[in-house]
Amino acid sequence: MSSDIFEITILSIQVSLLATGISLFIGLPLGTWLALRKQLRGRGFILSIINTGMALPPVVVGLFVAMTLWRSGPLGSLDLIYTPAAIVIAQTIIAVPVVTGLTAAALQQLDPRLRLQLLGLGASPIQMVISLWREARLPLLAALMAAFGSVISEVGASMMVGGNIRHQTRVLTTAIVLETGKGEFRNAIALSIVLLILAYLVNLGLTLIQQRGAR
Amino acid sequence: MTGTILNIKELSVTRSDQTVLQVSSLDIQEGEVLAVIGPNGAGKSTLLLVLARLLEHQSGQVYFRGKPFEQEDELIYRRRIALVLQEPLLLHRSVFDNVAAGLKFRGLPRAEVKSRTDEWLERLGINQLSNRPAHRLSGGEAQRASLARAFILQPELLLLDEPFSALDAPTRSRLLQDLRTLLTQTSITTVFITHDLDEALLLGDRVAVLLGGVLRQVGRPQDVFTAPSDGEVAAFVGVETVIAGTVAQAQNGLVSVQANGLHLEAVGDLPVGTHVLFCLRPEDITLTISDADIISSARNRINGRIMRLTPSGPLMKVFVDCGLPVVALITRGSANDMKLSEGQAVTASFKATAVHLIPR
8 A cells, every 4th residue: 555655645646736737827917818808808708707617517528528538528539537636636726716717807806007017117918927927926826826726626527527536537536435345444544634634735845935925 | 319219100090989099190209208198088098008018999090119019029129118108006024025026027047037026116216115025115105116116127119008196286296306317317219199288298208189089299398388379279288388498597586597588587497598388378478569668577578579369258468579479368359459450569477476387
């Protein structure tokens, strides 16, 4: 079991960090665009959809991703069902609304005239956006922590699209479910402690970065 | 002044089908300070945003150095100007980083950024605050940092949007003096927006009056203030007598100002040779029939002829030509008793303490 724990932990970290990273890549620009495009028609509607998406149940995401990647599904030919990649896809879908919604909220808190001021000092649109991200770094790091927290701790989607296959797609949360089901509470507790420590370490790191910026 | 830097023709800006700004024609000369005055909501900030190319105009044309706005890349244009807004809007970084921001946007080498930033921190008297986080500055210090980060860019056009309106009076007056010195030293072409007439008189080579979104009058301060183009402009500027002159003598807190061949006295403490605007409120001017021999405590007595009498409520505005235009406000009763009429010779007198001197 102990060598399994190591393997499971590494896979969990890899999958969840990758999913968080991809969701940052999609959610940060998308959230920024939504925050800055005030004239956009239906902006409020889109934001309400995204904010609902922040509460998207992982099992529902798991269901849709499983149906899509199923052998007979639209993307069945990619052979991704029951692979770590499938878990990454499902976790990314869970994390994107979190990053997008919190990014939009973080940037909307800034004084809208700050954009004009930055452009008026000769910032290019990209320099202006990077400056705004730096200004909003505290809430943006909070968004990152929330996204990582939501994917490292979800179990429904990982179970449904990963299948909890030993040495292949078993992650901490699915392993905890399995060990608990078998009545192996000691293993389940050990895995839970690893999960908690992991979540703590990542958030500690991000909090330290965040608070260094707060002074 | 060696030509026109900015040229506005038939400009109009609309927002949700309402015209918020209309400027039929306005030229800004190289090296001049144009003070744009008007009450809140008159379209002053809109004008500034259009000039900074941060707001689209719906019709008309703006030329920068003879070239229409559309023909020049927006970013290149914005890197030739600098904008200072009412709130300092500093970034949550050190004062140094804030002042250096514009140079960094332009990708200048680190050594040059450092030396120019140090220079401008020094010139605005905030070099000791260089490492302080910007959000821990006082209002005045923050606005100094905001001015430094604009001046450091050596812009061809400086746009200032009421930079001092949020400051307390002593801080504001010190900053105004410093800004005036900087503008004189650098001769940067400046558009300065304010709702404060004193600021406009102190800084503006020319004054533009914006009322209800429409540019109503542009001219030298003494012209705009003494000869408003219409009643609304007059109501806004408060029809003052503004005379341009030079300090000829200064003694014991009293100065003698020479203007158009007249010697006028005022309380003040300015060195001989200073160019000043000599401002008088119409209610401080007393009129007497010229041949009457009255001994008065008023230090200034100038003779002239009544050009025009304009009733305004219980009062009468009297425009007197004394070689310079002087405007007096008297009650209708007095006007009737004195049997004032246009063309009549009168003496305008006012106390040296009633004069408001603005050094130029």
